[in-house]
Amino acid sequence: MSTPDRPFASYHLWSLVAPARGQEHWHCQMRRGFIKARQHEPEVKALLAKATPPQHIGILAQKGVYEFHHHLHWLTQSDGVEKVAQLLNLSNFTIKVKQRVLQILQKYQKSPLLLGKRIIQLTSGDEGFPKPIVIEQANYCFRLYAAMDCVFIESDSTLHILDFKTGKSAFDKRQALVYLLAARYLYPGKLAVASFYNLEICQKSELITINNNELASLESELANIAYKHQLDLQKYQAKSSNFSKIFPPNPGHHCHFCPFNSICEFSHLQFDKSLSMPITKNRS
Template sequence: MGKIWLPFASYNLWSLFAPAIGQEHWHCDMKRGYTKVRKREPDVAAILAEDSVPQRIGLLAQQGIYEFHADPCRLKNADGVTQVSEILKLNQESEQVRERLMRILTQYYENPVLCGKQIFSLSRGDEGFPEPIKLYCENTAFHLFAAIDCILLEPDGTLHILDLKTGHSDFDERQAFVYLLAASYLFPRQRAIASFYNLELCKWSEPVTATASQLNAVRIELARLAQQHDVEKKLYRKNPAEFDRIFPPTFGFRCQRCQFNSICQFSVQEISA
């Protein structure tokens, strides 16, 4: 018997509904429609199959940290950075990706922040979707997806959920709350905290904790978003011609950085000064 399908939620879906603080000027709800609803259509699938430069850098950086710790000798060998760059096949990447990854790998080699810490789990970043967590809210159920980069075990037994970042965007506390909600179900008897570390800026966030009432509020919000997204997805499948009404575009200068601008009829390709 196959798995029962349920509406789903994740930090990614939440961010597509409501962008992080400071990113509002790039938000367009039609992106959610393309990314989450029309993703199997050939022209959309082809775009989604190609990582953007920031996505590529984030994925390779995660893989690089994984490879350093898969064989800790690489952090001691003089050619450790070269070894990892060869494993990642950086010579096949664009110049921009290659240069930024080499800086990230070199900085981590010189300051390996996970060394000396008890690593409970460390993702390579390309394992695919994690197993969903089934959550309930009133009379409805939904699946929560939470792909966690790294979990550390602190000396007092606290689970420390760590998300590795690249780029210059500010940390979004909502992501930490989603991870803490997931941890409350995966490890119900253990205290958990969450934090972010930017591999390019070599910057830690403040640790994030959550009370039971805060986690419950996050659960309720994710359940609401899961249900709303499910309704809108079904509306589109019944009425494909209503796509722009169900997922309204916000066009203008933001179109220049949208990955779907080549297929979106609302895309503004050139904006006069």
């Protein structure tokens, strides 16, 4: 848990505080509470440690790209996909995960997006938290976390930040904006663009750019998010019994897909159980 005097921001936190456009109905602040305020509790920690099949696929796909570019000859070898699959230990995963990751590897070998690029950063996806960027202005100071999948230099010297995706989820432009803000500090003076690439359907997003005025506005917005979240953490630390007031729930059908539905008293699943239990007892 963050200390009271060191607020932080990231795209992940931004997405937990405010929903993407069109997803307001499914957004639940209590999920942020479980992930960011109660993450050290044994039950919550155990649930957070369980990766879902889509998460496994995303991590393995990115690691597959990483391995291809650390063994470039595998991109042209007939057994290249098999060699990467062995490094990923795909045999340890479910058939569904294995099949989808193999398809991703086959597509990437056929059309390697990064081949020939001047790559200056390519992560395997399991490096953990990146080093924070300390952003300090006259009226705020916070730590920014931005874990970039890939950074390369275009032929015109433009810095290109690329984020890999899998599945069917829409690209969230806010993630790219956070990367562009981070690039301002990590690569000062460099002109930067950002984009997404879905490894599963081989779809590129448009190039995303931001000007200096927009960067300043974004930085201020992230500072507000950092301080709001830090205040919520302090309120919870002061009185944990107010958890549901500090991180209000938004129960509904979407609770069925929430990783915390087994321990959340407001979950639709819990609500269904509470209705069915008395009926069973009356019948018996």
